[in-house]
Amino acid sequence: QQPVQSPQAVILREGEDAVINCSSSKALYSVHWYRQKHGEAPVFLMILLKGGEQKGHEKISASFNEKKQQSSLYLTASQLSYSGTYFCGTGYNAGNMLTFGGGTRLMVKP
Amino acid sequence: NAGVTQTPKFRILKIGQSMTLQCTQDMNHNYMYWYRQDPGMGLKLIYYSVGAGITDKGEVPNGYNVSRSTTEDFPLRLELAAPSQTSVYFCASSYGAEAFFGQGTRLTVV
Numbered sequence: 001q002q003p004v005q006s007p008q009a010v011i012l013r014e015g016e017d018a019v020i021n022c023s024s025s026k027a028l029y030s031v032h033w034y035r036q037k038h039g040e041a042p043v044f045l046m047i048l049l050k051g052g053e054q055k056g057h058e059k060i061s062a063s064f065n066e067k068k069q070q071s072s073l074y075l076t077a078s079q080l081s082y083s084g085t086y087f088c089g090t091g092y093n094a095g096n097m098l099t100f101g102g103g104t105r106l107m108v109k110p
Numbered sequence: 111n112a113g114v115t116q117t118p119k120f121r122i123l124k125i126g127q128s129m130t131l132q133c134t135q136d137m138n139h140n141y142m143y144w145y146r147q148d149p150g151m152g153l154k155l156i157y158y159s160v161g162a163g164i165t166d167k168g169e170v171p172n173g174y175n176v177s178r179s180t181t182e183d184f185p186l187r188l189e190l191a192a193p194s195q196t197s198v199y200f201c202a203s204s205y206g207a208e209a210f211f212g213q214g215t216r217l218t219v220v
Contacts, residue, residue, distance in 0.1 A: 002152070032207065041200060041211035042153070087152055096141045096160075096204055099169070100153040 001025055003090045005101035012078045012108045020073040020104045022088030030091035031064055031071035032098055037084040045073075045086075078108045112136050116201050116212035123191040123219045131186040131215050133201030141204045142184040143168075144176065146197040147214075153200065159184055191219045 003024045010018050022031060030049050034042040048064035048071055059076045075082055085105050089098035117132045135142065140161045145153040155168030159178040173195060175187040184203075188195060196219045202209040 030207075032209075041213050043211075044208040047207040089153075096209075097155070097158060097168075098209075099155070100145075102152045 002099055003088055003101040005086075005088060005104050007104060008102070009105040010107070012082075012106065014080060014108055014110055015077050016108075018075045018078060018106065020075075020086050020088075020106070022071045022073070022090070022101055024069045024090050026069070026090075026092055028064070028066070028069050028071075028090055029093050031062070032089040032091070033062055033071075033073050034087045034089065034100075035082075035084045036087065036103075042087060075106070078106075080108050080110065082106060083108045114201055114203055114210050114212035116199075116215050118215060119213065120216045121218070123188075123217065125191060125193065125219060127191050128187070128189050129191070131188070131199055131201070131217075133184045133186065133212060134182050135184075135201075135203040135210070136182065137203060137205070137210065138181060139203035139205045139210075140181070141209075142178065143202045143204075143209070144174070144184070144186045145200045145202065146170065146195075147200060148197050156186065156199075188217075193219050195219050 006021045032047045033045040036042040050066045062073045064071045085103045087100050087103045089100045114135045143158045144156040154170045157176040159165045165176050199215045201212045
């Protein structure tokens, strides 16, 4: 079953922070985050495995709440280059098969 | 290092026609995938392969077929094209957590 992402869209000013959530109704093994710019292919940001580990990538970090079957992506001090659509992909076992959420459209304005 | 290469980039098909979308990767990855992305939506898995000679259905396999005779190539065959198959098709490959996507094929069925 497809994970649910929220919000569906968010508009920020440069320097503002944002949080994107990804929730699953099934027990998660892993959560993968990707960013896709308009007309381009998705690009991998990070993976989180069950265990609640938090990861970071520049000013973008993420957490995994195993009890809530939820992951959150944190974007701090947003830059114009952060604009795009963010997708979470959820894995339910140690295999590489992912089910992607519907995406969160992020627009950062000057 | 080319990564994942998809051809063609654009194609218009008439209803009932058939075609093959080509996908080649030069990273020696065992896992390969085909996704479709409808406008404003997330990625849906069509088929995947865990190695040469092994393929399996994803979420939306109807109307498509695949083969994996080599590690490098994973073509997607559309038989009897229908307007519902109008979409952007992404091929991806992975070894570990990170999936690498091709630039996509934009297919329109009229």
